[in-house]
Amino acid sequence: MNPRPTLVDIANATGVSKATVSLVLRNSPTIPKRTHERVLEAAKNLGYVYNRGAAGLRSTESRLIAMAVNDLINPYFAEIVAAMEDALTEQNRIVLMSNTAESVARQSAFVSAVREYNVAGLLVVPAMGTDAAFVDLLRSWRLPCVMVSRSVPGAEVDLVQANHRVGMIEATRHLIELGHRRIGMIGLNENISTGRERFEGYRQALFNAGIALEPRLVLSGPATRDTGMAHVLALLDLPEPPTAVVCFNDVVAFGAMLGLRSRELTPGQDFSVIGFDDIAEATLWRPALTTVAVARQTVGRTAAQLLLRRIEAFDAPVETVLLPTELVIRDTTGAPPARHPRRRGLV
Template sequence: MTKGRVTVIDIAKAAGVSKSTVSLVLQGSSLVNDGTRAKVNAVMRELGYVYNRGAANLRQSGSKSKIIGVVVNDLTNGFFAELAVGVDMVVQSAGFVQFLSNTSESLDRQREVIASMREHGISGLIMSPARATEAADLKPLVAAGIPVVVAVRNVPGAKVSSVVSDNREGISAGVQHLASLGHRRIAFIGGFSDTAVFDERIDGYRGAIAACGLELDEDLILPSAPSRAGGVDAIGRALAIAAAPTAAVCFNDAVAFGVCDGLRAQRLEPGRDFAVVGFDDVIEAKAAVPALTTISVDPQGMGRRAAQLLLKQISAGRAEAESIVSSVRLVVRETCGANLAGGSNRRQA
């Protein structure tokens, strides 16, 4: 068996059939009997063969693929819609078409959509990995020489390029701002604990709590789904703590919006009775009532940078891993209470 990419010849040898028979199976030809078809398909699954449908078409036309795959973990989160817009701005101007898919945090779905994209001969892939994605999940893409850029969530050990935000600095800035307003019990709310981005943001939280001379209370770290519903659930748990927090830095803006919803459900007003800081600065953050104080990441800008990096690798004909860490900044609006006369009405523990 040859090393690297599995070929039609490898499949033919393993299945004990001719190369032409394998080709007929791939084309769905009725000339192959069901038994042989099943045998060939079983061997392809066993060897991990991916039929590059796009490449087959391209061999006939003599052209090159102009498709970029974009896979995100949660398209219901406005951040990823903005990220995709940023990607499209760049790839469209370069003559490429974006093939967008949502995994809803499912590793199985992620494998399916990537396999489908490979069948259509994508030139490269930009992805925000589903939770629990490991380096081994990306290894087949690397082995096939397909340029890959992971965005937002890094995958430790994966030999692919990445574009992420400065997670530690962002959360640290949020904590320090809340501490400067007089808060002593500051919670960290939201995020799946099995992702690298969660680890980085928690590191920023713990470091800032120490730097501000505050006591670290692990009960104030409340993971949840990184969604609006997750924020509602987590703030309910936070307010049930005996020495409840008076402020929170949130994993992302979606969680922060949920926290605001949960506060109002308990007749508490964000920015007046409880301070909230998000992370992302999605379009809705500025228009929200009250406007959301958040860490600005510029999701469209991140999408543009990821696309530029991918196109650079496609043009170079090689996928050398590069890492970009985007700077972040605190945008002070209303939910932290800083803009209220006399500051926020804090409930000190």
């Protein structure tokens, strides 16, 4: 078997020094174009493969960016991740990624592992339960980090997210302006900052309208279709059911719509539903879902840009970027019915 070609082999084939070959392979702008092309052609002909890992040991500069994401299956986070990776690729960065599946242990193991690869920075959609100690550890490593979409209580770290609280205020206020007075909230998860902030918005909108919060109209659970369906059915079975719900996200709202259909109720006519996030599927449902739009592309690209700035200036002041949301009114909201049926034809 032929030995693996080396920098010396390329240098001998091109008549340049080993140092020049190394600079070409690292894409240094100091090498003339003709020499650059000649060295790359020789490397290709010899079958040389650049050992990026070994090069990383020789240099403190790295093109690698680590990305730890709580739930890649969720289309909301998948779109944010795609935007972050696109923005980083445009800057000649390579992404190492982990789907942490809401596991703090898995998140910590991934971060410890990628540190060994000399990553330049870290983007994190933090797993549920992430605390400030995790961020403090990253800071002690001097590893640049940006939190995305979710905040970590007490952590001094860059953050990019939508203004979840204001978005939910607008959603709840829309229902109030339509005439609804009994409005539920379903799919709530107060174990994450997003859930707490959206719940705060719901409460604030009710307070502003002089409507008392009814705890039994607020149901907590995983952000799934099953949860949305179960929660809306539970609310419909109350002695005095609500006439509308705001949902933690669009996926929960889809489940709520399925639950209404199972009772022969039409979303937007017999019962109003609002989602949150405005994922692509929201426009495809019939009726189309009224929801709060989050500019996921902007969240992702802003997070990537903020991380690159942090890499250049590690000790700069911490930044928090709150991006605006937009209420998108479609067909699942309307005035409350004169009489609220639990099932069509029944009262």
